[in-house]
Amino acid sequence: MSKSIFYHAGCPVCISAEQDIISLIGVNNVEVVHLGNDRNKIGEAENAGVKSVPALITPNGNVLHLNFGASMADVKG
């Protein structure tokens, strides 16, 4: 299975969801991207369909928005 990508921005909702996702699918199956630190990946996330964080891109390219931490507009500041 190729990896999922978990996009977040460091908010409390994000961190909680990150722990849940890692626990559910395994740390080796998910790449975690912190858009606050890796700001050059914001465009990549938007192209993948991410509207808010935290969000998980599945290996087949679907986007799962998990709870609601912040909109991409907030992430971009």
Added chain:
Amino acid sequence: MSKSIFYHAGCPVCISAEQDIISLIGVNNVEVVHLGNDRNKIGEAENAGVKSVPALITPNGNVLHLNFGASMADVKG
């Protein structure tokens, strides 16, 4: 690991998320509950913190609301 519970109500967003979740965490690790068919489980879902469907209850009791299909008010009709 104890099972996660995936609550949904048959909406297209729910079915899509169900397939993603089963693919990510494995069909044996998640119990799928269709609240439209199992209406007596609506109270159980609400007590677990489900505000909208689809939603996943993790083994440690956290609620992950995935995308947005329908509010619990809609599910209750």
